[in-house]
Amino acid sequence: MPAQPEGETPPLDGRLPLSVGEGAADRTLSLYVHVPYCRVRCGYCDFNTYTAEELGPGANRADYSENLARELDLSLRVLEESGAGAGPGGREVSTIFFGGGTPTLLSADVLAGVLRDIRARFTLAAGAEVTTEANPDTLSPEYLRTLADAGFTRISLGMQSAVPHVLRTLDRTHEASRIPEVVSWVKDAGLQVSLDLIYGTPGESLEDWRTSVEAALACAPDHVSAYSLIVEPGTRMGVQVRRGELPMPDEDDLADKYELVDELLAGAGYRWYEVSNWSRSEDTRCAHNMAYWRNADWWGYGPGAHSHIGGVRFWNAKHPRAWSDRLTAGHSPAVGREVLDVPTQEIERIMLAARITHELRTDSLPAGSGALLAEFAGDGLLDPEALAAGWFEPTLSGRLLADHMVRRLTDLIA
Incomplete structure (x- = not known):
């Protein structure tokens, strides 16, 4: 797992500078809930995740x-x-996202209960988007109906690949053949569904x-x-690549695969709206991720979660035990x-907005x-x-070189 960033030590009571309240009414507020539990830790993953065997009382799923x-x-x-208040009469919450880890390793009743706890404290905007990530092998029709009844609106399903040998390399535990059935359950529950894919796995052909x-x-x-x-260097896959057991993904191969996914999705009526995301319409874009890309306010809950409120970024203790101990002590x-x-x-405004279609005005550069x-236009x-x-507005080639363009533009900032 990557090391946490360096920064100043925040007050034990968590108070923020009063500057975060300036203009707060004009900024949207989102909530992120990090659920750090996984059945197995995938070899490529460097997220802040833990298997049940690693955690004792006070830090496990039960608590x-x-x-x-x-x-x-x-x-x-x-x-x-x-x-920057968000209580009764304050700002409404626009989006909520449960990420991980595998949030759906918690029971549907527990996830529904967390959403009820949020509703008891915050006011959700009309039509608020509520998403949870999910692994295909953790879902059932009953599970999904419970989430829908609780107010969830969207499932982000970790498909990753439809090819068995690629899933094995990624240490994914689900069967590719099960995806269509699970997607049909999600739709039957009245929930939107996003499929998450990964390209460039060692051994994956075009x-x-x-x-x-x-x-x-x-x-x-x-x-x-x-x-x-x-x-990532600290992952099991990183070790395998370093030892020569797996090949490092090739940049030209990655570019070919990006061009292919864009071609196939565009041909099926999907349009890109962020470099790595495509949707059927504006109504099916991920509003929560748009909040990140627009540098809105969000509060991140759970071990290792990051938050951003009014130009102040802060992050939680990574290990579930440390997170739990601090909260139990009232800190x-x-x-x-x-x-x-x-x-x-x-710099961050430009870096994020440059990734989104029709988001960055040239007169704001x-x-x-x-x-x-x-x-850039002359180079296509x-x-x-x-x-x-x-x-x-990046072209297809420009999306592949977005970071290059951003670096050159932000070098102009004094």
């Missing part, structure tokens, strides 16, 4: 919702005291990837996410924070960027018609 309720109470107090994308499309999901595999679980200065906020934009990285209309 999770009680600890989370403590953090919900703390967040409500801190937001109110900072002027035809393997085509098979996976076509299998996902055959399920007619509302939304598709396709992420390039990143081999904030936050162990570090960073107050972002204006140039850093501007640093002085002197005109020549760079013309160069920006849509010239959109540029003429004042939008930074």
